[in-house]
Amino acid sequence: AYNCNKLNCSSKNTKCRTFSCTSVVGCYYTDKCTSPDLCHNSACNASTGNCTLTTISCNDNNPCTDDFCHPGYGCYSVPNSCDPGVICQQNCNDNDPCTYDFCDALNICRHSETYCNDGDACTLNTCGVNGCNFTKISCDDNDPCTADYCSTLYGCYHEPIECSIKVPCNIDSDCNRNNGCETFTCNLSTNTCDYYAKNCGGWPCINNQCTTGSISN
Amino acid sequence: NSNDGSNFYNLNDYYTPENWNYYSGSFATKDCRDASYITIPLGTTGGLDEGNLSSFLLTKKGSNLFIALDAGTVWQGVRRLTTFKYFNTLFNITYPSWAVLPEQRTSWFLKNHVMSYFIGHSHLDHVGGLILVSPEDYLAKNWIDVQPPINNGIMGLIRKLGFKPTDFTSSSILQKKTIMGLPSTINSISTNLFNNQVWPNLPSFGRYQYFSLASGIEYPFTELVPYNATTMSLVANEFPFSVKVKPFELCHDNLISTSFLFTDSISGEQIAFFSDTGVPSSVACDWEGKIYAVWKQIKIDKLKAIYIETSFPNNTPDSAMFGHLRPRDVMKLMDQLLVQSIQTSPPMTNLKHVKLIIEHIKPQVAEDPNGWTTQRVIYQQLKEANNNGVRIIIPNQGDPICI
Numbered sequence: 001a002y003n004c005n006k007l008n009c010s011s012k013n014t015k016c017r018t019f020s021c022t023s024v025v026g027c028y029y030t031d032k033c034t035s036p037d038l039c040h041n042s043a044c045n046a047s048t049g050n051c052t053l054t055t056i057s058c059n060d061n062n063p064c065t066d067d068f069c070h071p072g073y074g075c076y077s078v079p080n081s082c083d084p085g086v087i088c089q090q091n092c093n094d095n096d097p098c099t100y101d102f103c104d105a106l107n108i109c110r111h112s113e114t115y116c117n118d119g120d121a122c123t124l125n126t127c128g129v130n131g132c133n134f135t136k137i138s139c140d141d142n143d144p145c146t147a148d149y150c151s152t153l154y155g156c157y158h159e160p161i162e163c164s165i166k167v168p169c170n171i172d173s174d175c176n177r178n179n180g181c182e183t184f185t186c187n188l189s190t191n192t193c194d195y196y197a198k199n200c201g202g203w204p205c206i207n208n209q210c211t212t213g214s215i216s217n
Numbered sequence: 218n219s220n221d222g223s224n225f226y227n228l229n230d231y232y233t234p235e236n237w238n239y240y241s242g243s244f245a246t247k248d249c250r251d252a253s254y255i256t257i258p259l260g261t262t263g264g265l266d267e268g269n270l271s272s273f274l275l276t277k278k279g280s281n282l283f284i285a286l287d288a289g290t291v292w293q294g295v296r297r298l299t300t301f302k303y304f305n306t307l308f309n310i311t312y313p314s315w316a317v318l319p320e321q322r323t324s325w326f327l328k329n330h331v332m333s334y335f336i337g338h339s340h341l342d343h344v345g346g347l348i349l350v351s352p353e354d355y356l357a358k359n360w361i362d363v364q365p366p367i368n369n370g371i372m373g374l375i376r377k378l379g380f381k382p383t384d385f386t387s388s389s390i391l392q393k394k395t396i397m398g399l400p401s402t403i404n405s406i407s408t409n410l411f412n413n414q415v416w417p418n419l420p421s422f423g424r425y426q427y428f429s430l431a432s433g434i435e436y437p438f439t440e441l442v443p444y445n446a447t448t449m450s451l452v453a454n455e456f457p458f459s460v461k462v463k464p465f466e467l468c469h470d471n472l473i474s475t476s477f478l479f480t481d482s483i484s485g486e487q488i489a490f491f492s493d494t495g496v497p498s499s500v501a502c503d504w505e506g507k508i509y510a511v512w513k514q515i516k517i518d519k520l521k522a523i524y525i526e527t528s529f530p531n532n533t534p535d536s537a538m539f540g541h542l543r544p545r546d547v548m549k550l551m552d553q554l555l556v557q558s559i560q561t562s563p564p565m566t567n568l569k570h571v572k573l574i575i576e577h578i579k580p581q582v583a584e585d586p587n588g589w590t591t592q593r594v595i596y597q598q599l600k601e602a603n604n605n606g607v608r609i610i611i612p613n614q615g616d617p618i619c620i
Contacts, residue, residue, distance in 0.1 A: 025315050074357070076423035102400040105428035105441050112400060112432065117471045121499045153499050154536060211498075211536040 002026035015049030038074035097131035121155035145195070149204065154211055157181075157204040159197040166192035180208025238589075239596035239611040242572070242618030244307060252619035253278055253486055253521060255307065256574065258612035259285070259294025263342065263493075263528045263541070263577030268293045269614050270342040271577050273524060274331065275479075275488070277456035278619070281308045281369050284457050285334045286477065286490045286524065290614075291346030295331075296323040297615030307617060311367045324353045328360065329370035332457060336398040337467075337492020338474040339405035347396070348410055351419045356392055378448055393426045395441065399464055400429040401473050435463040437482065459483055465511050467494035468502030470540030476511045480519075487515055488620070491525040493577060495542035496535050504540070508550055512557040517565050520558070522620040523607075525550070526577035530594050541577070544598035551605050568607035572620050575599070575611050 004021035009028075012019045017029045033042040033051035043052045058067040058075035064084075065077035079086045088103035092111075099111035116125040116132035123134040139148040139156035145165070146158035160182035169175050169186035175193035176184065183196045200210035242248075244255070259272040270289025276282060285291070298304060299322040308330075316325050327350055334347055347354075356371055368376060396406065407427060411418045419425060430436060438458045439449045452458050459482050467474040469492070479488045489511055494504055528541035542550075551568060581591040592611050599609050612618060 073422040110431045
């Protein structure tokens with residue numbers, strides 16, 4: 001901690017600067033002339049203490065940038081038509097809708113494959129002459145014993161339904177078709193199997209297991 | 218006095234004794250003696266905990282210039298780092314005389330010591346920290362003349378390169394932080410985040426510069442700065458200019474993610490950073506093949522560390538992975554690393570020299586039969602399948618790790 005009495009900061013006062021003291025930082029000063037924003041400088045006349053405000057120059061001496069000043073952000077520049085990055089970008093279009101054209105950090109024009117993805121697992125994502133194409137997929141598995149659905153998260157899934165072709169049985173295990181997405185019982189009055197979709201709490205059952213539905217970034 | 222903290226229980230959940238359940242790396246003298254690099258976990262978990270999301274700082278031993286690898290949480294991690302007891306014995310940071318509060322020091326560290334951000338993908342838990350600190354993440358022209366002068370960090374670099382405050386113009390690359398990534402990532406950040414709607418477009422006011430990197434192309438850091446070779450020769454052997462980086466595309470469910478492979482131009486040592494990647498749930502993607510493409514570029518005896526995610530425990534079904542990894546996936550990748558990397562003669566048969574830094578562990582929010590944290594579960598599962606002796610590290614926010 002600083003001893004302000006000992007430091008006697010105010011003895012350093014000038015017409016342009018007022019010195020104060022705290023035990024944390026010791027002497028510190030406040031300028032009499034301060035600029036109202038980041039686009040102006042304020043100068044103080046040491047003999048009179050008068051303030052003069054001048055507009056700062058944002059010229060960065062780079063002919064390939066246009067220079068501006070924002071009162072809150074200060075000087076900034078925007079690349080113009082002779083900037084290598086802008087020139088690269090202007091000449092980087094390969095007219096192929098299936099490539100993403102970009103200029104890299106070395107201002108070299110490059111073309112990466114367009115990543116066509118609409119985030120919908122129920123569409124087939126392709127790229128052609130008109131760019132990305134998203135076509136609805138068919139989930140029909142031609143199995144009369146399943147109801148076919150599509151989840152935008154997971155794609156096609158097929159819920160078992162009571163089937164018109166009856167499976168004969170004497171006990172429950174006779175009905176096991178090794179399908180983790182269905183439950184079954186042997187109906188002892190008809191000696192045929194009854195099948196039910198597994199209860200996944202509203203989420204689809206895919207590949208023998210319930211999906212959790214938790215989406216993760 | 219109701220303002221003394223006594224109204225709260227001390228949760229104490231991620232520190233002693235919980236942290237004794239796994240190895241979190243080390244900055245101890247014996248561990249740092251043979252190390253070349255130091256990494257600082259700024260955020261270690263995946264999702265949910267907005268104060269601790271994926272981000273690491275990386276520097277070379279002896280330097281105090283840092284690059285950030287992903288930027289989910291920045292402020293909270295740096296704040297914790299600056300209050301770390303042995304902080305300045307490692308990095309020799311000089312603050313302005315007035316910077317006495319933790320937030321003043323956090324801000325200064327960001328301004329003067331973090332040079333670049335490598336962003337692996339544009340999900341919020343990997344960029345949110347960058348967006349939020351951006352108004353303070355800037356070395357204003359008037360700082361260059363701060364008295365007494367500060368000669369380390371970016372300000373030290375400016376002086377070392379022979380620049381004066383008057384050379385500090387609006388287009389000075391050293392004044393701007395750089396945001397690097399694959400074009401799809403950069404496009405998403407510029408279009409969807411710094412767009413004057415979600416957040417002010419600070420890059421357009423000279424605060425940041427975007428650098429798109431092409432997959433599979435190696436970029437020396439010296440060429441990412443617009444100064445001639447003569448100027449850069451003064452720092453060519455210093456971090457980060459002594460490093461080359463090569464990005465690779467990865468699968469992260471329906472999004473392109475990135476691995477950045479860093480190679481030391483002097484020693485040839487390598488560090489592989491993986492942003493989120495893994496088993497897809499909603500789209501088909503050769504996620505393993507894309508990781509093997511990175512392995513094929515690694516000289517196994519030069520590899521120092523791998524940062525890779527392990528979001529979920531082993532019992533998570535593929536349908537709930539959404540482009541992430543489990544311990545069993547990660548250890549299969551380690552087996553393949555020995556097979557697919559550039560081998561020595563005679564070939565190396567283990568990975569004992571490699572540190573495996575586990576990122577993006579999802580907090581335990583569901584029932585666990587033992588009441589364990591996911592960190593503990595995943596550490597156990599990784600250890601049980603660790604056939605190659607890789608050094609598994611579950612990082613702690615703000616605790617440096619020598620690598």
